[in-house]
């Protein structure tokens with residue numbers, strides 16, 4: 001979702017900001033803009049669409065050593081040039097970029113700004129108008145403190161005050177924002193990616209803090225104006241990992257990286273053949289009487305598989321949609337442990353649950369791919385996914401890494417057994433390799449089977465969870481209306497939708513239920529469906545279109561998802577869609 005980058009130093013900020021915005025593109029956006037302060041005037045350039053459009057409207061003659069850039073994912077108002085950020089106050093004194101949602105914007109408009117002539121439909125313009133009003137009667141530091149008091153909701157803000165040409169301000173509550181430290185320059189950014197081309201020295205900003213950013217120094221203040229000292233940390237991302245290389249799309253690169261990720265997890269989480277998890281994490285997990293997995297989207301699908309794995313250790317485990325749990329909280333059992341699954345570590349829905357559960361005193365563990373992310377920092381413990389940066393909006397390698405880390409946790413929790421997980425994961429990596437080597441076959445299958453505007457994935461047991469994830473992957477990048485169903489449930493209503501040539505893809509990896517799923521495939525075939533079967537070799541028929549070498553049945557979801565990722569990829573490719581940046585979607589969903 002919206003991305004922010006800011007720079008103040010001794011060189012022209014223009015290219016630094018544009019590169020930063022390009023690095024933030026993966027978060028998802030529909031318009032973009034920059035502001036450059038050249039000591040006399042603040043120049044704003046913005047446009048709807050991609051950064052390439054923005055580049056074409058930026059005047060190359062304009063230079064400024066202070067500036068801010070923004071990618072906007074529309075919430076209030078359409079993705080137009082008018083609604084794009086930066087926004088300026090009516091006198092032009094303040095220029096502002098914002099990531100988040102102001103929940104009390106209507107009240108603020110009515111109470112303080114009833115005579116203000118708004119130029120856009122955004123909640124952001126309310127903030128810039130309000131700061132201008134507050135600064136009429138207060139010095140800017142006090143005005144920002146008043147602003148923090150008045151704003152309800154989530155916001156990461158970058159502010160330029162025309163009266164202070166050598167300062168940039170940052171303010172944060174709930175939405176992500178980091179500071180970047182250099183010798184002769186300072187930065188702010190929604191995440192490390194926005195700043196890595198200049199610095200890997202980062203500093204956290206906590207909620208309701210604001211920062212005065214000058215060329216040679218950063219000063220953080222709490223909401224009451226007290227100075228806060230905070231030590232920088234080094235970003236744990238290799239900038240080369242975010243290059244696409246020879247791949248046409250990040251998504252294909254990330255699908256291909258999955259065997260490497262599995263091997264990296266073996267290296268990271270096993271020492272001398274034994275699972276090596278931090279003692280404090282282990283103690284917390286062992287004490288849990290019931291686990292609550294909280295996640296959204298693809299991470300939630302990984303959570304369903306995690307439930308299966310964790311309940312195998314005897315601990316009851318529930319899976320909840322983050323956005324539902326926070327405002328419709330069920331009865332929580334004594335001895336609860338909250339496990340947050342989040343690739344980005346920034347998902348606002350999950351964070352809202354984390355904040356609430358921490359306040360209630362429950363232990364919280366986050367599984368995330370991003371070290372130093374909000375959900376990681378704010379939980380008691382973190383287990384990292386080690387998948388490397390995932391840039392494509394559609395999650396692939398972070399999904400399989402989440403499932404693998406949950407398998408590692410569950411196996412360690414189960415204690416002594418003959419199950420050699422390191423060996424089984426190594427087998428998974430090898431089978432993954434053989435599947436991704438056969439790309440042409442998936443391209444052909446996508447051409448043959450994904451011909452309609454709708455499709456169904458069906459499976460039983462853990463294959464049902466894979467069906468849910470497969471359908472989401474197909475929907476989000478190919479825009480095919482796809483649904484994942486428990487195979488046995490289809491006949492209880494949804495089978496009414498099956499007509500001639502409806503694509504139905506069956507997933508078969510579990511011996512106990514494979515015949516039942518085959519019966520369900522027959523039922524839809526009898527009604528005209530065009531079926532495609534993905535099955536384990538030991539359960540396969542010669543007529544199955546995709547036959548996969550067996551892996552341990554508990555780890556089947558790590559393998560059965562690969563053909564479905566490739567089908568989604570080629571389905572979208574054949575439709576010539578923007579695979580890495582599907583419409584309306586954001587990688588980092590930082591608003592509730």
Ligand code: F6R
Nearest residue numbers: 297298299342343344347394395
């Ligand atoms: C789909 C996808 C999303 C995310 C969801 C949660 O491919 O990536 O469904 O899984 O938005 O995001 P994270 O995992 O970052 O919390």
